[in-house]
Amino acid sequence: MNLLMIIRVAFRALVRNKMRAALTMLGIIIGVAAVIAMVSIGQGASASVQAQIESIGTNLLFVSAGAQNVGGVRSGTGDTGTNTLTVDDLDAIKREVPSVSMVTPNVNARSQLVAGNMNWNTGVTGVSEQYPEIRKWPVATGSFFTDADVRTAARVIVIGQTLADNLYPGADPIGQDIRVMNLPFRIVGVMARKGQDPQGRDQDDVAFAPYTTVQKKILGRDRVQIAFVSAISQDATYTAQSQITDLLRQRHKLTASEPNDFTVRNMTDVAEAANETSKTMTILLACIAGVSLLVGGIGIMNIMLVSVTERTREIGIRMAIGARSSAVRSQFLIESIVLSLTGGAIGIILGVVLSLVIPAFLGWPTLVSMMAIIGSVLFSAAVGIFFGYYPARKAASLDPIEALRYE
Amino acid sequence: MSTTFAVEPQEFQPAVGFRTQVPEARPVIELDHIHKTYTMGDVEVHALRGVSLTIREGEFVAIMGASGSGKSTTMNIIGCLDRPTRGTYILDGEDVSQMSKDERADIRCQKIGFVFQGFNLLSRTSALENVELPMLYLGVDAATRHQRAIEALAAVGLSGREQNHPNQLSGGQQQRVAVARSLVNNPALILADEPTGNLDSRTSVEVMEIFQRLNRERGITLVLVTHEPDIAEYADRVVVFKDGKIKSDRPVEHRRNAAEELKNLPIIEDDDDEDEE
Numbered sequence: 001m002n003l004l005m006i007i008r009v010a011f012r013a014l015v016r017n018k019m020r021a022a023l024t025m026l027g028i029i030i031g032v033a034a035v036i037a038m039v040s041i042g043q044g045a046s047a048s049v050q051a052q053i054e055s056i057g058t059n060l061l062f063v064s065a066g067a068q069n070v071g072g073v074r075s076g077t078g079d080t081g082t083n084t085l086t087v088d089d090l091d092a093i094k095r096e097v098p099s100v101s102m103v104t105p106n107v108n109a110r111s112q113l114v115a116g117n118m119n120w121n122t123g124v125t126g127v128s129e130q131y132p133e134i135r136k137w138p139v140a141t142g143s144f145f146t147d148a149d150v151r152t153a154a155r156v157i158v159i160g161q162t163l164a165d166n167l168y169p170g171a172d173p174i175g176q177d178i179r180v181m182n183l184p185f186r187i188v189g190v191m192a193r194k195g196q197d198p199q200g201r202d203q204d205d206v207a208f209a210p211y212t213t214v215q216k217k218i219l220g221r222d223r224v225q226i227a228f229v230s231a232i233s234q235d236a237t238y239t240a241q242s243q244i245t246d247l248l249r250q251r252h253k254l255t256a257s258e259p260n261d262f263t264v265r266n267m268t269d270v271a272e273a274a275n276e277t278s279k280t281m282t283i284l285l286a287c288i289a290g291v292s293l294l295v296g297g298i299g300i301m302n303i304m305l306v307s308v309t310e311r312t313r314e315i316g317i318r319m320a321i322g323a324r325s326s327a328v329r330s331q332f333l334i335e336s337i338v339l340s341l342t343g344g345a346i347g348i349i350l351g352v353v354l355s356l357v358i359p360a361f362l363g364w365p366t367l368v369s370m371m372a373i374i375g376s377v378l379f380s381a382a383v384g385i386f387f388g389y390y391p392a393r394k395a396a397s398l399d400p401i402e403a404l405r406y407e
Numbered sequence: 408m409s410t411t412f413a414v415e416p417q418e419f420q421p422a423v424g425f426r427t428q429v430p431e432a433r434p435v436i437e438l439d440h441i442h443k444t445y446t447m448g449d450v451e452v453h454a455l456r457g458v459s460l461t462i463r464e465g466e467f468v469a470i471m472g473a474s475g476s477g478k479s480t481t482m483n484i485i486g487c488l489d490r491p492t493r494g495t496y497i498l499d500g501e502d503v504s505q506m507s508k509d510e511r512a513d514i515r516c517q518k519i520g521f522v523f524q525g526f527n528l529l530s531r532t533s534a535l536e537n538v539e540l541p542m543l544y545l546g547v548d549a550a551t552r553h554q555r556a557i558e559a560l561a562a563v564g565l566s567g568r569e570q571n572h573p574n575q576l577s578g579g580q581q582q583r584v585a586v587a588r589s590l591v592n593n594p595a596l597i598l599a600d601e602p603t604g605n606l607d608s609r610t611s612v613e614v615m616e617i618f619q620r621l622n623r624e625r626g627i628t629l630v631l632v633t634h635e636p637d638i639a640e641y642a643d644r645v646v647v648f649k650d651g652k653i654k655s656d657r658p659v660e661h662r663r664n665a666a667e668e669l670k671n672l673p674i675i676e677d678d679d680d681e682d683e684e
Contacts, residue, residue: 005546016531319517320459321588322516323544404527
């Protein structure tokens, strides 16, 4: 008796009891659908975090003044009271570290901006002309200021979309004058719209001026709190991180026992941490869904056991007319595998549909994972074999004489 | 394994009662000092105490006895459903007394056809599929299975009922499906366990007519277990069991002819539309 025939026998037996087969499959259907939907939600979250990090730039490094722990006193990085990072340091990084391609300081000055009879309070950020490239943030209209503007500390400014909307509603801000701390600045460009960051802050509520201008004309000090550094590639970020650290320690004349008075952070680390978090979440969700799959499997075993008892006579007949124990065992095993695989297939469809529908109803991003689908198929087959084996063995071990006598 | 079941009734019909057993015919069943002991708790039950019995090809033997006489145990051993505790059983030239479970399953599949009191058909399964079942376990290909099942159903007068499920058939028709199933693998032996126990008297005669016809026309060896003496008279030899031993073994003196009796029986409106076959 070949496998194909056994499969056909198993199928016929299932078709004879459609309602029961459908209800038994329900457990597996729900389990598989849950696994796929949950993993999709997890992967979706992971992908959106990843996308946000990539939008910042994965070969990005932060260099900030101060360290998390100086002499036992913990201070936040980029503390305005810490004057350990200078423009010279940044120039040295740019000049001497080969794995670094671009550097921009990031000096912040909060101020009231006045344009005609309108005004707006925002942070004016002093950066270098390489800022748009480092942050992967292009200019929408006009242009960014130039190298020459930085050298001459020109009073030029590039504004974010929120400013453009609020100070120049319906007008073109390019070429207009805007007053910052009573100094007139000429608007040379408007940044592209960036939207909200993951914390919900408006990233377009900004203005950029040459850092030299901000330091000399607005802040009146030449220290830098934070700088963005771009490594030549994502792989080079770790090299850049250690080379910058070495360079700055040397420049700050720190002895081996002294801790860093600056902090270099790597965006790849941040990305990996975020990735790790969402991976943990995905695994957690999948585990919870996996429990329902397990419960579904136990349901199959339950029904198969009932089925073996109920069909004792059928088993007796099959054995009497010449079915070997192995044929009976295979039949019941295949019935249970067919149940779980069919349930798995329906579950996959349901799970994928759920994954596609969830973003529309709940607003959560989802990403259907091929791994979850393949995993579910394998798992449901395993469930069928595992939970079908005991009932099948029970069926195969029946004595035909007893089985035929069974009422 | 291509056997045709084309039955041409009334072509050659000697008076069944005068049929003489050919002594040289090959033995199909040889039971030699069969003992069967069951252990029930601490008590040993001796179901069979040295049964020796030879049944030759083409014989139609009825086994009788009260309940507890050992006839069911003998039946189970002959049918290879059970093994003797002691003694040897040679079925169709093969010693099956010490065979494993799987070997006996194969023997049952190839050499024995079963007909039971309770019909024992698979429910929610067509007559055709029920008849195909033994061939499935023998590994016969689908086309041959189909062909032979149709022929077997025709041989028991159930042409046109192939797609009916057991619950759409009368008791007599169900038993005839069971007979068709028993003969479809062309067995050396058909074993019928109280085949008329659930049937009314006319249907019983009809089933016995089929058995007599198969026995006469195809020379199929038949062993019939019954407790009804008048049913036993359709056989040509009656073996009576008592207390785990054979009490008597004699030929039937006035053998009944089911076909003749059917002609004289009033037709009761039941499932007789196939008698005119």
